[in-house]
Amino acid sequence: MAALLEVKGLKAFYGQTQSLYDVGFEIPDGGITTLLGANGAGKTTTLRAICNMVRTDGTIRFAGKDIAGQATEEIVRLRIAHVPEGRGTFTTLTVDENLRIAAYTRRDKAAVHADLERVFGYFPRLKERIQQQAGTLSGGEQQMLAIARALMLKPRLMLRDEPSFGLAPLIVQEIFRILRRINEDDKVSILLVEQNAALALDLATHAYVLETGRVVMSGPSSVVKNDENVRKSYLGY
Amino acid sequence: MEQFLQQIASGLANGAIYACVALALVMIYVSTDHINFAQGEMAMFSTYISWQLMTWGVSFWFAFVLAVVFSFVLGVVIERAILRPLHNAPVLSIVVVFIGLLAICNSVAGAIWSYLIKEFPSPFPKSSFGIAGVIGPHQLGVVIVTLVVLGLLFAFFRYTPLGLAMRAAAQNPQMARLVGVRVDWMLALGWGLAAAVGAVAGIMVAHIVYLDPNMMGGILLYAFASALVGGIGNPGGAVVGGFIVGVLENMVAYAGNQIEKATGIYIIGNGEKLTVALIIVITVLTVKPAGLFGRVVVKRV
Numbered sequence: 001m002a003a004l005l006e007v008k009g010l011k012a013f014y015g016q017t018q019s020l021y022d023v024g025f026e027i028p029d030g031g032i033t034t035l036l037g038a039n040g041a042g043k044t045t046t047l048r049a050i051c052n053m054v055r056t057d058g059t060i061r062f063a064g065k066d067i068a069g070q071a072t073e074e075i076v077r078l079r080i081a082h083v084p085e086g087r088g089t090f091t092t093l094t095v096d097e098n099l100r101i102a103a104y105t106r107r108d109k110a111a112v113h114a115d116l117e118r119v120f121g122y123f124p125r126l127k128e129r130i131q132q133q134a135g136t137l138s139g140g141e142q143q144m145l146a147i148a149r150a151l152m153l154k155p156r157l158m159l160r161d162e163p164s165f166g167l168a169p170l171i172v173q174e175i176f177r178i179l180r181r182i183n184e185d186d187k188v189s190i191l192l193v194e195q196n197a198a199l200a201l202d203l204a205t206h207a208y209v210l211e212t213g214r215v216v217m218s219g220p221s222s223v224v225k226n227d228e229n230v231r232k233s234y235l236g237y
Numbered sequence: 238m239e240q241f242l243q244q245i246a247s248g249l250a251n252g253a254i255y256a257c258v259a260l261a262l263v264m265i266y267v268s269t270d271h272i273n274f275a276q277g278e279m280a281m282f283s284t285y286i287s288w289q290l291m292t293w294g295v296s297f298w299f300a301f302v303l304a305v306v307f308s309f310v311l312g313v314v315i316e317r318a319i320l321r322p323l324h325n326a327p328v329l330s331i332v333v334v335f336i337g338l339l340a341i342c343n344s345v346a347g348a349i350w351s352y353l354i355k356e357f358p359s360p361f362p363k364s365s366f367g368i369a370g371v372i373g374p375h376q377l378g379v380v381i382v383t384l385v386v387l388g389l390l391f392a393f394f395r396y397t398p399l400g401l402a403m404r405a406a407a408q409n410p411q412m413a414r415l416v417g418v419r420v421d422w423m424l425a426l427g428w429g430l431a432a433a434v435g436a437v438a439g440i441m442v443a444h445i446v447y448l449d450p451n452m453m454g455g456i457l458l459y460a461f462a463s464a465l466v467g468g469i470g471n472p473g474g475a476v477v478g479g480f481i482v483g484v485l486e487n488m489v490a491y492a493g494n495q496i497e498k499a500t501g502i503y504i505i506g507n508g509e510k511l512t513v514a515l516i517i518v519i520t521v522l523t524v525k526p527a528g529l530f531g532r533v534v535v536k537r538v
Contacts, residue, residue, distance in 0.1 A: 051415065053411070071414075072414040072415065073414045073417050073418060073419050073420065076415055076417040084411075088412065088415070089412075090405050090408050090409055090412060091408070091409075092408050093401075093404065093405065093408065097404075100398070100401060101398075101401050101402060101413075101418070104398060104401070104405075104416055104417060104418060105416070105417035149416070153417070
């Protein structure tokens with residue numbers, strides 16, 4: 001399988017502080033890859049670096065094209081959907097407006113309409129709340145809206161930061177089920193950052209472990225899952 | 238009674254002007270958190286452009302449209318050329334730039350067209366327009382034109398993809414980038430629209446206050462008061478605030494006149510109208526800082 005996203009020697013800086021030193025990984029087209037690591041290891045920063053939301057240095061190739069240094073909005077237009085941690089929605093806009101703005105860059109109006117219907121198929125709850133302001137939705141509904149919003153971009157790659165953040169276990173399970181369907185049915189490749197390593201390793205085909213801004217381990221999820229250090233540090237048994 | 242209605246009507250006409258300028262201020266405020274002190278002077282400059290076109294023989298409405306388009310372009314250019322490089326500058330630097338812009342517009346207009354006060358025509362027919370004894374043709378015309386412009390703006394922001402993108406960019410620039418909105422251009426566009434709305438206000442009010450480089454000074458203050466009354470981050474509130482302030486200043490002066498007539502004691506009159514605006518500013522800021530329609534912003538720490 002060819003790599004959809006190729007990252008080599010990635011460094012990132014917040015002001016004078018360097019938070020990524022040498023991050024490299026590949027995301028196969030059509031797969032789900034997860035980044036594991038403790039708080040502060042640089043997982044979120046890696047996602048932000050891909051979209052040029054922090055100062056970065058290194059190589060980032062998407063579908064064979066060098067995208068390092070391009071403006072965030074231009075990278076998004078290559079159909080990379082980044083759903084940031086927490087509530088990735090416009091809180092003062094309605095659900096309907098959130099979904100419409102998500103398809104702002106698309107010109108294929110008929111396909112947008114079909115995608116809207118499909119998104120409502122995944123999240124019927126959003127259809128009931130279509131005229132409600134996003135900020136008034138429950139935490140789970142906002143997560144659904146954030147994913148729905150990302151889907152409306154018709155992404156080739158989805159960068160998903162902490163989908164379980166602040167949610168009840170049942171809702172987390174539902175969100176992960178939907179992420180799998182999105183990957184299988186819509187052929188969206190996913191790069192997943194998740195605190196809950198057990199869940200992430202179940203969903204993902206490949207895993208990379210970050211420590212203080214460096215990749216310290218990588219491989220197929222099944223292998224990483226059984227690594228003794230990973231088990232002790234991230235899985236807790 | 239007739240005098241009372243007259244005062245309300247002229248208050249509404251003035252209020253329409255304040256509403257436009259207040260909306261211009263709010264449009265820039267919501268996306269940048271800055272108050273453009275030069276908004277009034279930019280509008281004045283646009284008004285001179287329309288006047289110049291008219292003296293060259295261009296008809297009123299054509300000159301109106303050209304001046305509004307010119308203002309739009311000027312607004313975009315100012316944002317791109319002057320404010321873009323100051324994107325991460327501290328607030329004070331930006332305030333200084335605004336004051337500089339104010340002074341530049343004022344003195345350039347003075348240099349080109351002199352500080353002599355000029356008459357400015359009204360496009361509205363004298364007879365059979367307005368309601369005799371209550372509202373004059375120009376006042377009624379001003380209310381109609383501004384309401385049409387405000388309605389168009391509302392429809393633009395509410396119903397078009399570009400308007401939606403501008404609102405998204407103002408609400409959460411980083412998220413807007415993540416859905417592919419070119420946020421920098423949205424800001425420039427916002428400046429253009431604000432300048433255009435300001436120009437409409439300037440051209441409409443010039444017949445009433447006459448044309449001179451300092452014509453917008455007081456109006457900017459009223460507009461600021463209006464924006465605060467409505468809630469500085471709320472465009473609809475700014476418009477309502479404009480009408481409230483316009484009517485209120487007339488009512489205060491009217492009440493003062495009535496008291497003087499009845500008792501012979503002078504408390505307040507037409508001369509103190511601007512003071513009323515300042516009192517409104519101070520009262521709103523101390524009693525209800527979020528304004529009538531504003532939301533109290535609570536920051537999670």
